[in-house]
Amino acid sequence: MRIAHLDFGDRPLFLAPMEDVSDPPFRILCKRYGADMLYTEFISSGGLVYDADDSHRKLDIYEEERPVGIQIFGGEVEQVREATRIVDAVGPDLIDINFGCPVKKVVCQDAGAGILRNLPKMEAITRAVVEEATRPVTVKTRLGWDDGSIRILEVARMLEDCGVQALAVHARTRKQMYKGEARWHWLRRIKEEGGLRIPLIGNGDATTPEKIKAMFDETGVDAVMIGRGAIGNPWIFRDAKRYMATGEVPPPPSWEERLAVVCEHLTLKCEWLGERKGVLEMRRMYGGYFKGFRHASRLRMLIMDETTRQGVLDVLLNFDPNAPDVQVAVPRAVRKAVPAALGATLPTPSRVAERPAALND
Numbered sequence: 103m104r105i106a107h108l109d110f111g112d113r114p115l116f117l118a119p120m121e122d123v124s125d126p127p128f129r130i131l132c133k134r135y136g137a138d139m140l141y142t143e144f145i146s147s148g149g150l151v152y153d154a155d156d157s158h159r160k161l162d163i164y165e166e167e168r169p170v171g172i173q174i175f176g177g178e179v180e181q182v183r184e185a186t187r188i189v190d191a192v193g194p195d196l197i198d199i200n201f202g203c204p205v206k207k208v209v210c211q212d213a214g215a216g217i218l219r220n221l222p223k224m225e226a227i228t229r230a231v232v233e234e235a236t237r238p239v240t241v242k243t244r245l246g247w248d249d250g251s252i253r254i255l256e257v258a259r260m261l262e263d264c265g266v267q268a269l270a271v272h273a274r275t276r277k278q279m280y281k282g283e284a285r286w287h288w289l290r291r292i293k294e295e296g297g298l299r300i301p302l303i304g305n306g307d308a309t310t311p312e313k314i315k316a317m318f319d320e321t322g323v324d325a326v327m328i329g330r331g332a333i334g335n336p337w338i339f340r341d342a343k344r345y346m347a348t349g350e351v352p353p354p355p356s357w358e359e360r361l362a363v364v365c366e367h368l369t370l371k372c373e374w375l376g377e378r379k380g381v382l383e384m385r386r387m388y389g390g391y392f393k394g395f396r397h398a399s400r401l402r403m404l405i406m407d408e409t410t411r412q413g414v415l416d417v418l419l420n421f422d423p424n425a426p427d428v429q430v431a432v433p434r435a436v437r438k439a440v441p442a443a444l445g446a447t448l449p450t451p452s453r454v455a456e457r458p459a460a461l462n463d
């Protein structure tokens with residue numbers, strides 16, 4: 103499967119763009135476990151054009167992530183055009199336009215899935231991005247606004263005519279938000295009836311190795327994009343590839359492997375965001391990482407009391423998931439020492455583009 107000059111081989115697995123999740127630390131871990139393509143979370147065109155520090159930080163991409171796409175959203179043609187120039191200069195492998203976000207504050211600006219009610223504007227935005235970008239442009243969208251307005255076959259052809267080089271479809275309508283089942287039969291219809299030359303990336307409910315394989319088998323999509331199934335579970339890419347190659351799902355990672363990855367994730371977050379913010383933002387991730395383990399909620403409570411990286415590492419490394427009783431915090435004086443190397447095994451990534459000096463306060 104190819105997107106323009108990028109060759110992904112057979113049945114590639116893409117990490118979905120996810121706000122507050124698909125940041126550089128998480129992307130790097132997913133890449134290590136086999137993700138073939140990574141995307142940033144969506145970035146506001148307005149934020150980029152008006153120099154919002156937060157939006158510019160999201161442009162950070164690293165050499166070792168490649169191929170990586172930067173996703174933008176916006177509802178004003180000229181603003182999205184200007185944002186494309188900014189994003190293009192950062193050097194991603196492709197630029198993705200978000201026409202799928204269902205959140206009210208986005209759709210009411212005609213952005214995200216809101217544009218599904220205004221196809222002429224969708225076309226104008228897409229043409230502007232394709233004109234302005236010096237790299238391939240892709241789109242991620244949904245089936246339609248609601249059940250009464252599914253026009254994805256027509257939309258797919260229109261986007262291809264605009265010069266889009268791949269299309270990712272989350273097989274739900276905007277009205278469904280994240281509820282109900284993703285309607286994979288629409289993916290099959292796009293493949294069979296869409297008459298597209300560009301690749302189709304299937305998305306929605308491909309949350310286990312079995313479901314990932316089933317999406318390929320049942321719909322004929324060229325790639326599968328994985329979102330929620332990867333949160334706290336970057337191993338899903340490795341496991342799905344092994345399952346597709348051998349028919350066997352590997353056993354879940356051991357506590358030790360999980361712990362090593364969590365510690366590394368935490369360290370990378372702290373490197374990227376600074377210690378305070380990194381420790382706080384990492385709190386959202388533990389639920390996924392420790393799902394199914396005994397005493398997981400107790401462990402999360404213990405971590406919530408910690409505000410430093412070292413404190414969290416201490417808690418993690420002194421926790422025994424096999425202990426018969428619910429554990430209390432191990433007193434600091436008797437905690438095991440954290441090995442110096444743990445959590446610092448990744449080389450410092452080389453940033454592709456420095457943020458503009460004005461933004462580095």
Ligand SMILES: Cc1cc2nc3c(=O)[nH]c(=O)nc-3n(C[C@H](O)[C@H](O)[C@H](O)COP(=O)(O)O)c2cc1C
Binds near residue numbers: 122143200306307328
């Ligand atoms: C926490 C979260 C944040 C998301 N943020 C984005 C985003 O920034 N851009 C986007 O195109 N989709 C976003 N999505 C949607 C996912 O990319 C994906 O389409 C959706 O979760 C369905 O795939 P899944 O069933 O594999 O999770 C987000 C989803 C979640 C759960």
